[in-house]
Amino acid sequence: MTDLSTLEQEIFSGFANIKSKTELENFKIEILGKKGKLSKLFQDLATIEKDKKKEFASEINILKSKVLDKFQNLTNQFDQEELEKKLQDQTVDVTLPGTNRPQGKVHPVSQVIDELTSIFAELGFSVAEGPDVENEYNNFTALNTPPNHPARDMHDTFYLDESKNLLLRTHTSPVQIRTMLNGKPPFKIIAPGRTYRCDSDQTHTPMFHQLEGLYVDQNVTMADLRGCLDYFLKKFFEVDEIKMRFRPSHFPFTEPSAEVDIGYELKNGKITIGQGDKWLEILGCGMVHPNVLKNAKVDPSKYQGYAFGVGIDRLAMLKYGINDLRSFFESDVRWLEHFGFNANDVPSNYRGLSR
Numbered sequence: 001m002t003d004l005s006t007l008e009q010e011i012f013s014g015f016a017n018i019k020s021k022t023e024l025e026n027f028k029i030e031i032l033g034k035k036g037k038l039s040k041l042f043q044d045l046a047t048i049e050k051d052k053k054k055e056f057a058s059e060i061n062i063l064k065s066k067v068l069d070k071f072q073n074l075t076n077q078f079d080q081e082e083l084e085k086k087l088q089d090q091t092v093d094v095t096l097p098g099t100n101r102p103q104g105k106v107h108p109v110s111q112v113i114d115e116l117t118s119i120f121a122e123l124g125f126s127v128a129e130g131p132d133v134e135n136e137y138n139n140f141t142a143l144n145t146p147p148n149h150p151a152r153d154m155h156d157t158f159y160l161d162e163s164k165n166l167l168l169r170t171h172t173s174p175v176q177i178r179t180m181l182n183g184k185p186p187f188k189i190i191a192p193g194r195t196y197r198c199d200s201d202q203t204h205t206p207m208f209h210q211l212e213g214l215y216v217d218q219n220v221t222m223a224d225l226r227g228c229l230d231y232f233l234k235k236f237f238e239v240d241e242i243k244m245r246f247r248p249s250h251f252p253f254t255e256p257s258a259e260v261d262i263g264y265e266l267k268n269g270k271i272t273i274g275q276g277d278k279w280l281e282i283l284g285c286g287m288v289h290p291n292v293l294k295n296a297k298v299d300p301s302k303y304q305g306y307a308f309g310v311g312i313d314r315l316a317m318l319k320y321g322i323n324d325l326r327s328f329f330e331s332d333v334r335w336l337e338h339f340g341f342n343a344n345d346v347p348s349n350y351r352g353l354s355r
């Protein structure tokens with residue numbers, strides 16, 4: 001007959017060698033499985049004399065429960081160890097330096113719009129908006145553009161319907177009309193936004209950005225226009241002096257009309273704005289044509305004002321040294337990483353516009 005204390009010793013020294021949960025599972029089968037050492041003892045019971053049976057049975061049961069306890073303890077121990085290892089592997093060290101994740105940047109066009117808004121707010125202009133999809137009336141007719149004016153030509157304008165009533169606005173000037181029809185003078189607004197023309201090369205894209213300016217009141221003169229532009233250009237290019245000249249020009253919606261050039265200089269491939277003997281065309285402007293005021297239900301015998309329109313993309317290219325306009329709209333993150341701005345550096349007249 002099996003000596004129980006020898007078996008107990010054998011089992012417990014077996015326990016001592018177990019190093020993993022799998023080993024423990026296998027050992028359990030070896031001991032308690034159908035053909036296991038302990039299970040065999042229960043089979044032996046049948047062959048034992050009746051009077052010793054009871055005592056032997058209780059001894060094996062005691063051994064069995066000791067062994068089961070040990071299994072349970074070891075299982076708990078292995079589970080605990082596994083949990084601790086997991087916790088250690090997954091520990092986050094919050095003091096480690098962060099990994100370099102790509103960061104979003106503010107597009108130079110958005111940056112320049114913010115800068116312009118900040119500058120013109122200083123002069124009392126508020127921001128107005130109009131839709132990209134305009135009607136022919138606001139984009140041309142109300143702006144005193146004659147029916148046969150070349151700007152209406154199919155080659156320049158994206159018309160959206162057969163009757164040529166809906167179009168993608170070719171400039172931000174229709175916001176002048178919308179603003180005046182929607183309120184009472186005086187008006188002092190800027191309107192930044194997208195504009196569209198059928199054009200594409202290094203300096204033209206079918207979609208581009210303009211900023212419209214409109215100031216209508218009882219005593220607004222061309223001198224006010226000049227003063228306003230001088231202030232804006234100095235602030236924008238962050239220079240103390242800026243050479244500026246008004247060149248007579250023509251727009252159907254202004255009279256007189258002018259194109260404004262600013263002086264610049266090229267030295268070692270670098271452009272300096274404000275000084276020098278070269279001229280750069282920068283914007284169109286003039287005194288709002290009386291017909292435009294009439295069309296917008298403003299009495300031209302009482303009110304007058306100035307308007308101007310400036311290319312935002314062009315301003316961004318000049319200020320930030322970007323030489324291909326098309327690159328603005330290619331959505332290349334490497335380009336944006338290089339030319340973009342930190343989202344937290346909101347332009348302000350006091351803290352500085354661009355850095």
Ligand code: PHE
Nearest residue numbers: 171173284285286307308309
């Ligand atoms: N709308 C004109 C353009 O797109 C610019 C302009 C605006 C000129 C306002 C005069 C007054 O070229």
